[in-house]
Amino acid sequence: MSENNEIVLSGSYTLPDLMKATSSTGLVPRELQQxxxxxxxxxxxxxxxxxxxxxxxxxxxxxxxxxxxxxxxxxxxxxxxxxxxxxxxxxxxxxxxxxxxxxxxxxxxx
Known part of the structure; x- marks a missing residue:
């Protein structure tokens, strides 16, 4: 977890960042596709x-x-x-x- 209680995922994604990226593009980020x-x-x-x-x-x-x-x-x-x-x-x-x-x-x- 990061200092503001966000879950940090692979790369530099936090869970809110991942949700935003996925919802705006409709795609899973490349490093998570596998x-x-x-x-x-x-x-x-x-x-x-x-x-x-x-x-x-x-x-x-x-x-x-x-x-x-x-x-x-x-x-x-x-x-x-x-x-x-x-x-x-x-x-x-x-x-x-x-x-x-x-x-x-x-x-x-x-």
């Missing part, structure tokens, strides 16, 4: 295990009913959307608190 596929694979296997498919990485997916495969992808999507909502809410809350602090400062200075 981690996207393995992270999604791990996430998929964890989701499948939660749904009762503990050896999903080694299962022949063609033998599974489409409903089960769909539940894995749907569960991943649901969790990713919930995470994105939490990040948006956190950013919005901090922005509102910062705006309140800025509007309260002139009153305190008088």
């Amino acid at each position: 981690y996207v596929y393995p992270a999604l694979e791990e996430f998929k296997n964890e989701m499948a295990a939660e749904l009762g498919l503990p050896d999903y990485a080694n299962i022949d997916k063609g033998e599974l009913p489409s409903r089960q495969n769909g539940k894995v992808g749907g569960g991943m999507t649901k969790k990713m959307v919930a995470f994105a909502e939490a990040v948006l809410a956190w950013n919005y809350k901090n922005k509102m608190l910062q705006n309140q602090g800025n509007s309260a400062q002139p009153a305190l200075e008088k």
Whole structure:
């Protein structure tokens, strides 16, 4: 963590910097791209295990009913959307608190 409680990621990114860069461009920064596929694979296997498919990485997916495969992808999507909502809410809350602090400062200075 840096001195202002921000998580510093690879390179010089802090978590807020990464969120800003990713949301404005829609792209994962180049130095993190190599981690996207393995992270999604791990996430998929964890989701499948939660749904009762503990050896999903080694299962022949063609033998599974489409409903089960769909539940894995749907569960991943649901969790990713919930995470994105939490990040948006956190950013919005901090922005509102910062705006309140800025509007309260002139009153305190008088």
